[in-house]
Amino acid sequence: MSAHASHAPKRSGLWDWLTTVDHKKIAILYLIAGGIFFLAGGFEALLIRLQLMYPESSVVGAKTFNELITMHGTTMIFLAAMPIIFALMNAVVPLQIGARDVAFPFVNSLGFWLFFFGGVLLNTSWFLGGAPDAGWTSYTTLALNQFSGHGVDFYVLGLQIAGIGTLIGGINFLVTIINMRAPGMTFMRMPMFTWSAFVTSGLILFAFPAITVGLVLLMFDRLFGGNFFNPDAGGNVVIWEHLFWIFGHPEVYILILPAFGVISEVISTFARKRLFGYSSMVFATALIGFLGFMVWAHHMFTTGLGAIANTLFGLATMLIAVPTGIKIFNWLLTMWGGQIRFTSANLWAVGFIPTFTIGGMTGVMLAIPPADYQYHDSYFVVAHFHYVIVGGLIFGLFAGLHYWWPKMFGKMLNETLGKWNFWTFFIGFHLTFFPQHFLGLMGMPRRVFTYLKDQNLDFGNFISTIGAFGMTIGTILFVVNIIVTANSSKRAPADPWDGRTLEWSIPSPPPEYNFAQTPLVRGLDAFWIEKVAGNKGMTPAEPLGDIHMPSPSFLPFMMSVGLFIAGYGFMYHNYVVVVIGLLVTFACMFLRSVNDDPGYHIHEDEIEEVKA
Amino acid sequence: MATHHANAVLPDEPEKATLEGKNKLLGFWLFLGGETVLFGSLFATFIALRDQANGGPTSQELFDMPLVAAATLLLLTSSMTAVMATLALHKKNLKQIQVWLTITVILGLGFLGLEIYEFMHYVHEGHKISTSAFGSSFYTLVGFHGGHVAFGILWIILLQVSATKKGLTVVTAPKFYLASLYWHFIDVVWVFIFTVVYLMGMIGGKVG
Ligand code: HEM
Ligand SMILES: [Cu+2]
Numbered sequence: 001m002s003a004h005a006s007h008a009p010k011r012s013g014l015w016d017w018l019t020t021v022d023h024k025k026i027a028i029l030y031l032i033a034g035g036i037f038f039l040a041g042g043f044e045a046l047l048i049r050l051q052l053m054y055p056e057s058s059v060v061g062a063k064t065f066n067e068l069i070t071m072h073g074t075t076m077i078f079l080a081a082m083p084i085i086f087a088l089m090n091a092v093v094p095l096q097i098g099a100r101d102v103a104f105p106f107v108n109s110l111g112f113w114l115f116f117f118g119g120v121l122l123n124t125s126w127f128l129g130g131a132p133d134a135g136w137t138s139y140t141t142l143a144l145n146q147f148s149g150h151g152v153d154f155y156v157l158g159l160q161i162a163g164i165g166t167l168i169g170g171i172n173f174l175v176t177i178i179n180m181r182a183p184g185m186t187f188m189r190m191p192m193f194t195w196s197a198f199v200t201s202g203l204i205l206f207a208f209p210a211i212t213v214g215l216v217l218l219m220f221d222r223l224f225g226g227n228f229f230n231p232d233a234g235g236n237v238v239i240w241e242h243l244f245w246i247f248g249h250p251e252v253y254i255l256i257l258p259a260f261g262v263i264s265e266v267i268s269t270f271a272r273k274r275l276f277g278y279s280s281m282v283f284a285t286a287l288i289g290f291l292g293f294m295v296w297a298h299h300m301f302t303t304g305l306g307a308i309a310n311t312l313f314g315l316a317t318m319l320i321a322v323p324t325g326i327k328i329f330n331w332l333l334t335m336w337g338g339q340i341r342f343t344s345a346n347l348w349a350v351g352f353i354p355t356f357t358i359g360g361m362t363g364v365m366l367a368i369p370p371a372d373y374q375y376h377d378s379y380f381v382v383a384h385f386h387y388v389i390v391g392g393l394i395f396g397l398f399a400g401l402h403y404w405w406p407k408m409f410g411k412m413l414n415e416t417l418g419k420w421n422f423w424t425f426f427i428g429f430h431l432t433f434f435p436q437h438f439l440g441l442m443g444m445p446r447r448v449f450t451y452l453k454d455q456n457l458d459f460g461n462f463i464s465t466i467g468a469f470g471m472t473i474g475t476i477l478f479v480v481n482i483i484v485t486a487n488s489s490k491r492a493p494a495d496p497w498d499g500r501t502l503e504w505s506i507p508s509p510p511p512e513y514n515f516a517q518t519p520l521v522r523g524l525d526a527f528w529i530e531k532v533a534g535n536k537g538m539t540p541a542e543p544l545g546d547i548h549m550p551s552p553s554f555l556p557f558m559m560s561v562g563l564f565i566a567g568y569g570f571m572y573h574n575y576v577v578v579v580i581g582l583l584v585t586f587a588c589m590f591l592r593s594v595n596d597d598p599g600y601h602i603h604e605d606e607i608e609e610v611k612a
Numbered sequence: 613m614a615t616h617h618a619n620a621v622l623p624d625e626p627e628k629a630t631l632e633g634k635n636k637l638l639g640f641w642l643f644l645g646g647e648t649v650l651f652g653s654l655f656a657t658f659i660a661l662r663d664q665a666n667g668g669p670t671s672q673e674l675f676d677m678p679l680v681a682a683a684t685l686l687l688l689t690s691s692m693t694a695v696m697a698t699l700a701l702h703k704k705n706l707k708q709i710q711v712w713l714t715i716t717v718i719l720g721l722g723f724l725g726l727e728i729y730e731f732m733h734y735v736h737e738g739h740k741i742s743t744s745a746f747g748s749s750f751y752t753l754v755g756f757h758g759g760h761v762a763f764g765i766l767w768i769i770l771l772q773v774s775a776t777k778k779g780l781t782v783v784t785a786p787k788f789y790l791a792s793l794y795w796h797f798i799d800v801v802w803v804f805i806f807t808v809v810y811l812m813g814m815i816g817g818k819v820g
Contacts, residue, residue, distance in 0.1 A: 103635040167646060175639045179631065205642055209650035217657065220752060225742035227666070228657065228752075234664025234745035239657055246653075594774050596783050 011552060019552035021105035022512055026112050027090035027408060031401075033116050034083030040123070041075035042475055044068045046468055049432070053465040055453040065449035066133035067151065071126075073136030074155065077251070078162055079119040081393055085258045086112075086169055088400050089197045091408045093173060095503035095510060096194045098182025098519045098526075098538075103175035105550045106592070111169035113560035118162025121567050125154035135447060137248070138218065140229035140240040145222055150571075156219045157567040161560070163208050163215070170204030173197055182502075183541040184521030188282065191501045191525075192275060193400075195282055196261030199289040200254050206293065207250035214243035223570060241303060245296035253292035255389060257285060259396025260327060263349045266399050267331050269497050270346040271338025274525055277330040284323035291320045301372045310369040317367035324360055328353060343497070344418030348399035351426050355395060359387030362437065377447070380440025386433045398422070398478070406492030410509040411485045421477040428470020435460040435467075500528035505538045513547045516540075516607045547602045559588040622704050626785035633786040640790045644797050651801050654756060655808060658749040662813065666744030669737050671813030680810045683726040684802065687761075690719035691799040694792040701788050706780040709788060713768055716795065720765045727758050750809070757805055760798045767791055 011019060020026065048068050051059045060068065094102055102108050125131045132151035134143035143152050177198045181190070190198075218240065220226030227233035229240055268275040275281060297305060297313040331353055340346070362384040366372055375381055398421075405413045439460045444451055451457045495504040505527045506515060517540035523529045530538055566581025568574075623629040628637055662671060693716045700708035731751070741751045768791050775784050 104639065171639050171642045171646070174642055175635050179635050179638060205646050206649050209646045210653050213650055213653035213657070217748075217752065220741065220748060226748040226752075227742065227745045228661070228748050230745070233743075234661065234666040235748075236660055236664075236745070239660055243653055243657075590770065593770060593787075596778075 016552070018557050019109075019554045021109045021550050021552055021556075023090045023094055023102045023105065023108055024408070024510060024512075026108050027087045029112050029116075030083045030087035030090060031408075033112075033119070034080050034087060037075050037119055038080035038084065039475070039479075041072050041080050042472065044072035044075065046472055048072060049465040049468040051449060052451075052461050054462070055451050055455075055458055057450060060449075062449045063130075063133070066135075066447075067126075067131040069447055070132045070135050070138075070151075070155075071123075074122065074132070074159070075119075076389075077136065077255070078159060079115075079122070081255050081389070081397075082166060083115055084397050084401075085200070085255065085393075086115075086166075088193075088258065088262070088397070088404065089173060089200075092404055092503055093194050093197050094176060094180070095407070095506065095514060096191045096501050097177060097180060097185050098502050098515060098521060099176065099180040100514050100518070100547065101180075101550070102172055103180055104172045106553060106556065106597070107168050107172050109553070110556035110559060111165040111172065113556045114165030114168075114563065115162045116165075117560040117564040118158045118160070118165065121161060121564055122154050122158030125151045125158075128154075137244055138240075139244075140218065140221075140237045141231070143218060143222075143240075144229060153219075153222060153571045156215050156222065157570060160212060160215045160219070161563050161567060163212050165560075166204055167208045167212075170201040170208070173201040174205065177201075182515075182518050182521055185526070188279065189521060189524045189526065191261075192264035192278070192281055192285075193258070193261035195285055196257040196264075199285050200257045203250045203254045203257075203289055203292060207247045207254065210243050211247035214240060214247070217243070219570070223573070238300075238303060241300050242296070245299045246293075249296040249299065250292045252385075252388065253288060255393045256396075257289065259352070259393045259400075260285065262396045262400035262403070263331060263352055264334075265501065266345050266349040266403050267334050268525075269403070269499055270341045270343060270349070271335045272341075272498070273334055273338040274500070274528070275330065276333040276336075277326070278524060280326055281330055284326045287323045288320060291316065291323075295320065298367055298372075301369045302376045307369075314367050314369045318364055321360065321364055328357060328360075343402070344413065344415055344422055345399050345402035345497075347419065347422045348395050348402065351422065352392065352395040352399065355387060355391030355426075355429070359384060359391055362387065375440060377445055378440035379436045379444045379446055382446050383433050383436035383440060386436075390429060390433070395426075398425075403497070404503075405485070406496050406508050407503055408509060409485075410492050410507075411488060412490065412492045412496060413485050414481050414488075417477055417481040417484060421474050421481060423474075424477060425471050425474025428467045428472075428474055431467025431470055432464050433467070435463050439464070495527075500525040502526050502538070505530075511608070513549065513602055513607070516547075517544055518542050544604055544607065546604055547607065548599050549602060550599045551597050553592075553597070555588045555592050559585045562586075562588065622780065622782065622785070625702065626704065626780070626782050627701065627789035628786070629782045633782060636786045636790060640793060644793070647797065651753075651756070651804075654749075654753045655804065658753045658809065661745040661749040662809075664745035666746070668743035668747060669734075669739045671746070671750075671809075674734055674737060674739055675810050675814045677810075677814065679726060679730055680806065683723050683730075684806050686719045686723040686726070687799055687802050690716045690723070691796055693719065694795040698789060698792045701780075701785060704780060706775065709780070710772055710775070713772055713788075713791075716792075717765055717768055717772075720761055720768075720795075724758065724761055724765070727754070727761075731755075754805060754809065757798060757801055760801070764791070764795055764798060767794070 017025065017029065047060055048065065051057060051065055090108070094100070130149045130151045132138070132148070132155035134148040134152050138152060138155060142148060177194060217226065217228040221228050221230065227235045229235045229237050231237065264275050264281060295313055295317045297309060298317045301310050301314070342350070362380070366375055366381065366384060402413055402418055405411070439457055442456055444457050451461070492508045494507045496508070497504070502519060502521070505519065519526070519538035520541035527538065562581045562584030564581070565584065566578045569577030569581055628634050693712045697709050697712035697716065700712055739747055741748050771787055771791055775788075778784050
């Protein structure tokens with residue numbers, strides 16, 4: 001032991017961020033990168049809506065419109081929503097289970113940088129000859145060379161790189177949650193957010209390899225003369241649909257389950273009650289995760305799989321309404337009779353419930369195969385999935401960010417700005433997407449850059465674009481709030497909301513070792529139990545002692561840079577560049593495996609005992 | 613944790629003696645779960661496309677039992693020698709581990725050699741990735757497996773070299789264990805390739 005360095009090499013500024021393996025800092029990196037991509041995706045959405053504000057307009061034109069919808073969908077799903085979820089999971093999960101760290105800090109940082117460089121690669125397409133334009137689903141044959149531009153190559157390679165990052169991130173959380181829980185933290189005492197992170201990570205593990213394979217096959221077709229999706233040479237385009245949706249449907253649960261987790265935490269904290277029906281919530285989460293894998297073909301009703309397949313997939317889809325309904329009722333019953341505080345965080349959570357429920361109801365409508373022939377590829381679908389993804393996930397993320405901001409940054413977000421932010425976004429959201437249900441029913445097709453005058457589509461589209469401005473204002477207010485908060489000098493207390501779970505038992509922001517002494521967990525809502533028993537903080541499960549920490553490392557960054565370089569080499573058929581890129585990556589892997597990280601120790605006398 | 617001396621007493625089952633080791637083991641099993649989905653998707657694609665020769669050579673015309681049998685034999689034997697390496701690990705005998713792994717690597721290289729020969733031969737016969745959907749799916753599935761074998765060989769060699777300096781410790785033991793687990797996994801995948809690609813491709817005309 002004495003051989004170790006007792007201090008981390010002191011790092012500061014940019015270098016610190018490029019090399020950090022601390023899950024709390026990685027959370028912030030995910031938040032910043034995901035936030036920037038969210039702004040980009042939102043800007044793209046605004047341009048789409050401007051194009052559609054009036055009939056037969058030519059604000060951006062057809063070609064750019066195709067690029068915009070493709071990049072908007074792809075960016076929002078892969079580069080905004082997923083990373084912000086990872087931001088919350090990184091910030092919160094280790095704290096909620098009483099862990100000092102995640103299982104693989106190095107892998108954690110690698111996962112971030114892979115996502116980041118994959119996303120950058122994808123977005124450079126805008127400047128290198130045009131963005132992908134085959135839709136975020138990249139359906140073949142549209143996505144083959146004959147019918148789409150070079151941009152799809154950026155999609156194929158960018159998403160492969162980012163996807164590896166997500167996959168290893170998922171494995172990291174699974175192992176962390178299984179192996180690193182504090183004494184007494186049984187599975188059935190785990191907070192709902194951690195449970196949802198657990199199930200989500202499991203879904204990532206089994207869903208992402210499927211899209212990776214799809215992307216590899218598409219890459220072979222586009223870059224190396226493969227024939228997977230070329231019907232002229234025996235290829236089969238339905239394979240792409242299957243692979244895409246075997247990933248794509250679980251993906252929507254990967255997105256929504258963490259939001260469910262956030263809502264459970266926020267609602268019970270601000271109703272000052274323990275979550276109603278905790279074990280049924282756990283069960284419902286796991287069941288939704290499982291069923292999520294059984295229903296992918298409901299995206300393919302009109303593909304022609306046949307009546308039997310359509311019926312089975314339709315029924316399986318409707319089945320998911322049961323566990324989802326359980327969750328909705330449990331949230332309502334948690335609020336029932338509680339002492340509800342309408343903080344900004346809770347506004348988002350309460351706003352989530354009816355909004356998400358509407359999205360769920362239109363989902364059941366879409367699950368009826370014959371009806372889907374009518375809705376398919378119309379604005380009804382666009383309305384449905386935005387009710388689920390924005391009204392569900394994005395509301396959930398806003399709730400989570402307002403709730404955990406003090407824990408992550410040690411500052412309280414401004415409540416007044418938060419409320420303005422909520423109401424403008426909430427009203428803007430419903431203005432944008434509610435009319436789209438009717439536009440769809442009236443026959444307005446999705447992914448078409450304009451519509452004709454006087455077909456009863458003018459008014460709905462106009463309102464929808466006005467709503468998009470509302471959401472834009474809401475988003476800007478959130479950015480303003482962040483700036484105002486960052487410049488204020490008021491520090492957040494350890495437990496600003498009178499919280500129930502472990503993360504509130506340590507200072508805001510937490511020290512790098514999280515818990516000076518691993519806490520002993522005595523039940524569900526571990527910190528609440530201690531507070532009710534009149535204790536100041538958690539009872540420690542171990543004596544105070546030296547804490548071992550992993551060293552920071554620049555290798556994850558460099559490994560990702562290597563793949564980033566190799567990606568361009570593949571796209572431009574320049575194999576010298578490919579080899580250079582891959583050599584960088586492999587050299588880093590080599591260095592990592594040859595030099596075992598001894599880490600360093602934080603000594604007992606440097607650890608401050610926490611007074612909650 | 614990290615710097616046990618070579619002569620320090622190793623615990624039983626050194627691969628899971630530390631939390632780091634346990635994490636690695638669990639994480640690796642999960643990773644193999646993901647790999648299963650990866651290969652499952654490739655198999656499904658292959659099965660859907662294997663009869664689509666598009667006028668190019670078909671599987672019945674190409675495949676040749678003796679060659680595939682030899683490759684299979686090499687790989688299955690190498691799996692057995694990898695088991696021997698794990699047994700040696702549990703006996704904490706580094707020298708034995710190194711011997712068994714060296715044999716594993718040699719067998720693996722033999723397998724790869726045969727596969728490269730096989731691919732070159734097929735290309736010569738006009739069976740390329742661009743010939744047909746069958747060609748694309750064949751080279752992708754079998755090639756992905758071959759890539760895994762090549763990666764495994766590099767990994768094991770690297771491990772062997774660095775272990776000569778580091779010795780057998782609670783840090784290196786999980787790595788040995790995982791490498792051999794990985795090796796079994798690609799062996800199991802090969803058994804499926806042997807059955808689904810080669811056996812089913814040699815017998816009969818159209819199946820399904
Ligand atoms: C924040 C405000 C948002 C607005 C105003 C908005 C608006 C739009 C519009 C107008 C379309 C194009 C519909 C079409 O013509 O096909 C679209 C498509 C889409 N949006 Fe959004 N959206 C927003 C947020 C999001 C978010 C947060 C996500 C996901 C996390 C998302 C995911 C998608 C997807 C997947 C598509 C389909 C793209 C395609 O057809 O390939 N959107 N959105
Ligand atoms: Cu779905």
